[in-house]
Amino acid sequence: MTVELPATQRALIFDTFNGPLEVRNVPVPEPAEDEILVKIEYSGICHSDLHVWLGDLASMSVCPLVGGHEGAGTVIRVGKNVTGWQLGDKAGVKLMNFNCLNCEYCKKGHEPLCHHIQNYGFDRSGTFQEYLTIRGVDAAKIDKRTDLASAAPILCAGVTVYKALKESNVAPGQIIVLTGAGGGLGSLAIQYACAMGMRVVAMDHGSKEEHCKKLGAEWFVDAFNTKDIIKHITNLTDGGPHGVINFAVAKIAMEQAVQYVRKRGTVVFVGLPKDSKVTFDTTPFIFNAITLKGSIVGSRLDVDEAMEFVTRGIVKVPIELVRLEDVPDVYQRMLDGKITSRAVVDFSL
Ligand SMILES: [Zn+2]
Ligand SMILES: [Zn+2]
Structure with a gap:
């Protein structure tokens, strides 16, 4: 079941810290041989996204940038060297990726401490776009029974x-x-x-x-x-x-x-x-x-374990679905202290 890919997709971009946040059309990326292409259906909006945009984390982030690091969606392309993923699987895109899997920290399961980490939505484009590539080894497996909108915030907050x-x-x-x-x-x-x-x-x-x-x-x-x-x-x-x-x-x-x-x-x-x-x-x-x-986020295994509580219905995530265009408004409400549940971008809205 291969899905037709459009040439371009919608992405929320800013060119300068604290500058305008605009939805623009950008190319849909091709996955490398060790990557999968995920059609992002939901993306949680984390307080860190606000701080990256404001420039509070400038030493760890780049411009221009597509923010977001709590993406959940469907696998629609699988690179030829990827194992363990099939078209149609549900996948999560988390904050820290590209750890080497070979250093002392990676070998001990302390993956977020690896020197090779790159952060989606910080120093490379994140999940506030419709299609995103991620290494097969980095993506989080999401059970088909799991509510995808609730799954998204687990990838960072959870x-x-x-x-x-x-x-x-x-x-x-x-x-x-x-x-x-x-x-x-x-x-x-x-x-x-x-x-x-x-x-x-x-x-x-x-x-x-x-x-x-x-x-x-x-x-x-x-x-x-x-x-x-x-x-x-x-x-x-x-x-x-x-x-x-x-x-x-x-x-x-x-x-x-x-x-x-x-x-x-x-x-x-x-x-x-x-x-x-x-x-x-x-x-x-x-x-x-x-x-x-x-303590900072967790390993891939921690993500899997945290996700299972949601799949089993034991942990409920209070969410509010918003459009990609609403992210600037969500940031303003975060600044005003008026956010009471996790705002999650629903790309179908
Ligand atoms: Zn976060
Ligand atoms: Zn490492």
Whole structure:
């Protein structure tokens, strides 16, 4: 079943950082021998896409650029050296690709740390276009039963939170604090954490309490109106949570986490505040034998595992479908703090 290919396709492009975002017609690429061509049907819009466009990540990105790194669609061409893919398969296009598969990090499964990584939507064209090539080894398999629109955000947001939860080393029955729990990443993290058997303390603005509890949080802590957060969480969790994942883009939340985490507990930093410097007293940190980690997306296996929760219907992704032309408006709403679910471009609209 070979699908006819048009000569050109629609792509959302910007020529300069913070410059106009325009939908233009560009050539449809041919896959190389080790690549597949994916007809992108949905693409999630990540906060990083906004920051790339604004130029906040200029050292990691190029212009002109097609953004986007959460693509889901159908395989319509398969390069002759590709194994494991067939026409009609559903495929996901994630952020980090072109890892060498041969260095120390790749061999240990820490693929996002490979020196050869290229990032779709950062330093090469991403998923805000209708057709995209990707190496067969990099693309994520998506089960045919999986809702493709829900699958798209798993390729960055979903795998990011799932990997961070694994990195927290919190066991089933133990307690995890999620800061920024009511946001896009946090809302997914509550569901994954519950599915993994963790007991969740959600922390965010008071207006998010009902939302977080509906998703499965056992406790809620108002990050802005709690008198002594460290004492409060320590009491609430009878000695501190076993792990903390910081999604909040606030340095105070990062500094507090190191202080209230349980002895021998783990704090994982995911949220990136603009001025990313934090300070804390190292004495209790050392005497309580705390582990502090950073976590960035995940491996191909982490993507597969994160996707399976969605396929099985255990994790639900709150999405809002928009047109490719609506991406600039979504960026504005992100800047205004008015995005409540993951905006996903539906290329059929
Ligand atoms: Zn992202
Ligand atoms: Zn490598």
